[in-house]
Structure formats: C-alpha cells, structure tokens
Amino acid sequence: MVRPLYISPVGRGGVDFGIQNITRAVRRYGAPRAELLRLPEIYNFLPILIPRGLPRGWWRGFDLIQGRSRVAFALRAPGRPLVTTVHHLTTDPDLQPYSTPAQRLFYRLIEARYDWWSISSADAVVCVSRYTQQQVARAYGYTNTTVIYDGIDTDVFVPPPDMQRRNDGLPDCDGRIRLLFVGNRTRRKGFDLLPRIMNLLPEAYVLYYTSGFQDVDEGPPHPRMVPIGAPDRDGLVAAYQSCDILLAPSRLEGFGIVQAEALACGRPVVTTRISALPEVVDHERSGFLCPRDDVAAYAEAVQRLGEDEALRRRFGEYGREKVARSFGFEQLGRGFLDLYERLVR
Known part of the structure; x- marks a missing residue:
C-alpha cells in the first residue's frame, strides 16, 4: 500500500485547503497512512531553506513526496518519486493588471523560477484544471502533465x-x-x-x-x-x-x-x-x-x-x-x- 508524504507551508488561500483535501481523499480511498507535514509560513517565500528545517532522514517510511509547485523543487529525496501540483500560475498575463508592482516583481523574478524548478524536476506534474494545464504549456512549454481536479468533500458540503x-x-x-x-x-x-x-x-x-x-x-x-x-x-x-x-x-x-x-x-x-x-x-x-x-x-x-x-x-x-x-x-x-x-x- 503506497504511503505518500505531503509537505506544505501554511498558506493563506485555497491552495492551502487543496493539499488538505488531497490528504483526506487519498486516506479515504486507499492510503490511510498518508501524512501531511505542515511547515511555517515563511517557507512559502524561502522554500530553498526547507531541507535545513527537516530532520535527518525525513523521507524514510514514505514511498513518494508531494508538494505544490512553489516548494516542490526543494523536496527531492533519495529514491522517492516527486509529485508537484500546479494550482495556478501567478505569472498568468490575466492576473498582472490586478497585482501591485511589488507583487508583479516577486511573481516574475522569484515565484516563476520556483514553479519552473518544481515542474522541470518532478516525476509527475498535476494540474487542477484544463485551464491550468494550458497555462503551464503556454508559460513553460511543458506538456507532460496530468489533470486531476481539486476535490470537494460532498459528504460535508451538502444541500440543506x-x-x-x-x-x-x-x-x-x-x-x-x-x-x-x-x-x-x-x-x-x-x-x-x-x-x-x-x-x-x-x-x-x-x-x-x-x-x-x-x-x-x-x-x-x-x-x-x-x-x-x-x-x-x-x-x-x-x-x-x-x-x-x-x-x-x-x-x-x-x-x-x-x-x-x-x-x-x-x-x-x-x-x-x-x-x-x-x-x-x-x-x-x-x-x-x-x-x-x-x-x-x-x-x-x-x-x-x-x-x-x-x-x-x-x-x-x-x-x-x-x-x-x-x-x-x-x-x-x-x-x-x-x-x-x-x-x-
């Protein structure tokens, strides 16, 4: 039975809920020992420091490692496949008019590099929609991706x-x-x-x-x-x-x-x-x-x-x-x- 390890710095939006939903869904449908490791929020901005914050041999006992595209490149572990999820690209041209100059600078000079390092180094790249898949191909010329839609717990989110x-x-x-x-x-x-x-x-x-x-x-x-x-x-x-x-x-x-x-x-x-x-x-x-x-x-x-x-x-x-x-x-x-x-x- 496969045992994945999810690593995610604490976030401030839907992406943070996305990794929690993946963990819950995978546990429910066949991997009850899947584990989610939360890290301090600062690692969202400095993911290159993540390996220094993890204990020696942190990957042992797990079959593969997964993280969002902002951080996955820093999660390489010996002999373990690496999976990254792309939720949306902050370099999307449609987002630029609604971002501050400081945000645009960070997205272009820093976050775009994080995304590309993760996409190019992962063994599997998962996009949460066809649109996101198209944006990955458009921005990075990378087409070897899989679409797995974000999931909703329809046993919890129910009509009255x-x-x-x-x-x-x-x-x-x-x-x-x-x-x-x-x-x-x-x-x-x-x-x-x-x-x-x-x-x-x-x-x-x-x-x-x-x-x-x-x-x-x-x-x-x-x-x-x-x-x-x-x-x-x-x-x-x-x-x-x-x-x-x-x-x-x-x-x-x-x-x-x-x-x-x-x-x-x-x-x-x-x-x-x-x-x-x-x-x-x-x-x-x-x-x-x-x-x-x-x-x-x-x-x-x-x-x-x-x-x-x-x-x-x-x-x-x-x-x-x-x-x-x-x-x-x-x-x-x-x-x-x-x-x-x-x-x-």
Whole structure:
C-alpha cells in the first residue's frame, strides 16, 4: 500500500485547503497512512531553506513526496518519486493588471523560477484544471502533465434538507435575498466590485462576506454588506446553506473551489467567464457566467436568480449533481492513487 508524504507551508488561500483535501481523499480511498507535514509560513517565500528545517532522514517510511509547485523543487529525496501540483500560475498575463508592482516583481523574478524548478524536476506534474494545464504549456512549454481536479468533500458540503434555505448560518438581517461572497478581500477575487454591484440591486438584497486571511476588516464598504469573519469548515457549510446565491466576481481562478463548494451545497453561482470557472460552473444550468468586470451583468444575473426561486432550485440541483459526479473526493483520491501506483512501479 503506497504511503505518500505531503509537505506544505501554511498558506493563506485555497491552495492551502487543496493539499488538505488531497490528504483526506487519498486516506479515504486507499492510503490511510498518508501524512501531511505542515511547515511555517515563511517557507512559502524561502522554500530553498526547507531541507535545513527537516530532520535527518525525513523521507524514510514514505514511498513518494508531494508538494505544490512553489516548494516542490526543494523536496527531492533519495529514491522517492516527486509529485508537484500546479494550482495556478501567478505569472498568468490575466492576473498582472490586478497585482501591485511589488507583487508583479516577486511573481516574475522569484515565484516563476520556483514553479519552473518544481515542474522541470518532478516525476509527475498535476494540474487542477484544463485551464491550468494550458497555462503551464503556454508559460513553460511543458506538456507532460496530468489533470486531476481539486476535490470537494460532498459528504460535508451538502444541500440543506429539501434545498430550503437555512436561517441559522448567517447573522440576522432584513434582507429578502441573501448573497454570499467567500474569499480574500483582493482584486483577484473581485472584492472591489461588490459595492458597485450592490448599488444596482434592490434594497431587499443583502451581501454577506468573509474576511478571508486579510488583516482586520475596516468595516463594510457598503451599507448592505455584512462581514461574517473567517468561519471554520462547519460554519462555512452553514453559510452556504443559509444563502440564496453565491456571488463571486473573480478575475482569475486556477480551479474555483469556492464556486464548487457552493454548488455542492445546492446554491447557484454568479461568477465570471474566465480561466477555469467555465469548467466548474455551467452557464444557465448551475449559474451565470458574466464578462469580467461587468458590474451590470453581475447585478442582472443576481437579480434574475433572486426573483425566481424555481430557477435557483433547478440550478442548485444541477450544480450539486455535477460536483458530486466530477469534483468529489472519489475522483480526487483515486486519481492520485492511480498516479502513485504508476510512479512507484
């Protein structure tokens, strides 16, 4: 029975949850002794120092080593295959207009090198979507990759009974239609667009938003926006089940884990027709895909769903079925286990 070791510095976004989901899925579907080793966050920026922070012979007892593309190049171990996962590339041209000059400099001069060192030295490169796979080929000319979609635990992220909205997972308010935004308050996630979208929606629409991993919230940027902090997994499920629509005007996603979680909970999604999101959200079947930065289009899609309960239910049912079929833990766990068996043999 194969025993993988996952090594991951503590992160501040969906990538951090991704490695935890891989570990859980692999344990569930055939590798119960898989282990996840967490490292201090600083190693995200200085992965070359990781070997110095690990004990002598840290790889013994494991059959292979896996890490995300920012750090995997530093995880080479004697006689063990190395697997790296590419979640998204920060050098993606679509991301540049929404990054600060300092971020762009770091991405181009440092992180791009980390990604390439990992991709070129790994025995297997896994991309979390077809879009990410295309970006790896475009940026580095590397095509020997495998797509294994990010996975959602569809035994945890489930719809409420009879698809009816819960009333106990979000703070009380007078809003008739409850919108939810989940993610960091960054331009990449489209957080800056939310107040303008709310300005175009009726007074009965209220938007709840998480704080993500950012600093202390300075207060709602709109009178009908309500912060809910950083809920744990159970709290996040309750929030999904207590909203009517997920609003996620992202500008770039390597997969779209928030969108998939909301769909798994039977909630329709309004998001953007960019990057990997059309692989997750089927336009006019589980949600609406809008042009990037088109505030009016987001508002129109939200209101169309908000005023049609039957449509919300139909989209939610379709989205739940698709996520359970295509993005559940089984495809994630078995996909990696099949890859591991080939590598170990």
